[in-house]
Amino acid sequence: MIWERSRATAAGVVVGLALVAVGALAGRPDVAVLGAAPLVAGVWDWRRRPSTDPTVRLEASEEPPAAGSLRADIVTTAPTDVLVGVRRGARVLTEAWVRVERSRRLPLVVHTVRTGPQEVAFVDVQGVGPGAASVSEPSPVASRSALVLPAPRPLGDLPLPPRLRGLTGAHESRRPGEGGGLRDVHPFSPGDRLRRIDWRVTARRAPDLHELYVRREHALAEAVVVLVVDSRDDVGPDPMTWRGSTPAKAEDPTSLDLARQAATSAAQGFLDLGDRVGLDDLGALRRPLPPGGGRRQLDRIRHALALTRPEGDPLRRLRAPQIPSGALVLLFSTFLDDEAALVASVWRRAGHRVIAVDVLPTLRERQLGDRERLAMRLIRVAREDRLAELVDLDVELVTWRDQPHLALASLARRAQRRAGASR
Known part of the structure; x- marks a missing residue:
């Protein structure tokens, strides 16, 4: 790494030389004295420039992170002051001038609405020599990845399957x-x-x-509940980002973020009642998490949900995932295609009580052009028809963005109807 003369020092030296030359040519010693001060200071500070380069790294913080935040420690080593720059994605979070005496540890807290694996931040430092006469090149960028677990939200009364199991539990x-x-x-x-x-x-x-x-x-x-997350879609509120060429904004929770939060909230609500809860992923062919109870089961579900993400091209299943007999199924999906609706109808015809949880975010369509608006209208019509067919099959519908605790409490008070019954 090379230390370069700062622009301010270079300008001071040039001005000092000019004043000394003008004073010598014009016979004005007072002018020459005025130019000597910045000239001598600039040369002296430049000769005192550091010989070692600043470094920076991100380490895990000893303090546990709060809900919706990430914690890390910035550890920088430098012979002098440094300018610390912190960015997250393409957005600059902060820049700070830090005094360093050989080494210093700085706490870093990043607030986020996203869940799952992600980078905490990207940090680089630039050394500043004595008197700001010299600056170093920016150090290599340091980063650290973290797994953000979904935070549950409290729910009220929860619906139950038509048939309870076991000889113990909290339900009559x-x-x-x-x-x-x-x-x-x-x-x-x-x-x-x-x-x-x-x-x-x-x-x-x-x-x-x-x-x-x-x-x-x-x-x-006790009740047996199976949470099924459709990880094939991860779309944000802006439809222009759905094509994948432009990522969703960091401050916008995506549909998969809402699905993780909804599934975690439902898991905590049922597990607090002593029920058994399992987890399956509709977008991945892997072994599901079998139903279980207790605090450790909630931790396993949260960790599995945080790792859930789209994997390549969407898979088309030959048959719906197997569900334990008499289980309540909660399907979290955007229902932008027929796959999730198809497996929900298969489970309902098999006698399970199925609740479809719509996790599509509230869309922003003001910036769309005429062609994009027409495309969104066609997508919305097809999606509404798909959800209406599920309702006709007696699949109960809950929209997560519209007070889901009230909708779930209403379903908890409602008697289970047989498929095809009129409403």
């Missing part, structure tokens, strides 16, 4: 058992526990105690 099933609400009062029979005897009913129906009556309850059970 139709089977007789323990833990749920009152099922009926029945005469005592072999196998009933003595603590289930209802003495009030017994005293009213059989005062002579010739027969005992017991209270029978509903059994508690």
